[in-house]
Amino acid sequence: MAITVQRPNLNWRERMFLPAIAAGLLITLKHFKNMIFRRTKVTMEYPEEKWDANLPEHYRGAPALVRDTDGRVRCVACQLCEFICPPRAIKIIPGEISKTDRFA
Structure with a gap:
C-alpha cells in the first residue's frame, strides 16, 4: 500500500535553494579563511604523511575483522561493512x- 506524504508549501526563496547555497558558500569561505590565515590543512598527502601517533579528534577508527584461534577471519555479522559501503554493494547474511571451509 502506498503512503502519500504531504509536501510543505515553500516560498519563492526556499524554492530557489538560496539558503542552502548560502550555507554551503559560508562553509567554503570558512575553510578558505582557515587555510590562508591559520595554515591549517584540509587534505593530507598520504604516502609522505601518515596519522601514526597524532590522530585527529574526529577520527573514529577503521573497521577491522578479528581472527579466531585458527587464524581464520571471524566475522560477527555486525553489519558495519554493509553500512559503510558507499554504493551499497555489500549484503551480509549472518550464518x-x-x-572445513577453506575460504573462511
Whole structure:
C-alpha cells in the first residue's frame, strides 16, 4: 500500500535553494579563511604523511575483522561493512561457517 506524504508549501526563496547555497558558500569561505590565515590543512598527502601517533579528534577508527584461534577471519555479522559501503554493494547474511571451509 502506498503512503502519500504531504509536501510543505515553500516560498519563492526556499524554492530557489538560496539558503542552502548560502550555507554551503559560508562553509567554503570558512575553510578558505582557515587555510590562508591559520595554515591549517584540509587534505593530507598520504604516502609522505601518515596519522601514526597524532590522530585527529574526529577520527573514529577503521573497521577491522578479528581472527579466531585458527587464524581464520571471524566475522560477527555486525553489519558495519554493509553500512559503510558507499554504493551499497555489500549484503551480509549472518550464518555459521564450517570448520572445513577453506575460504573462511
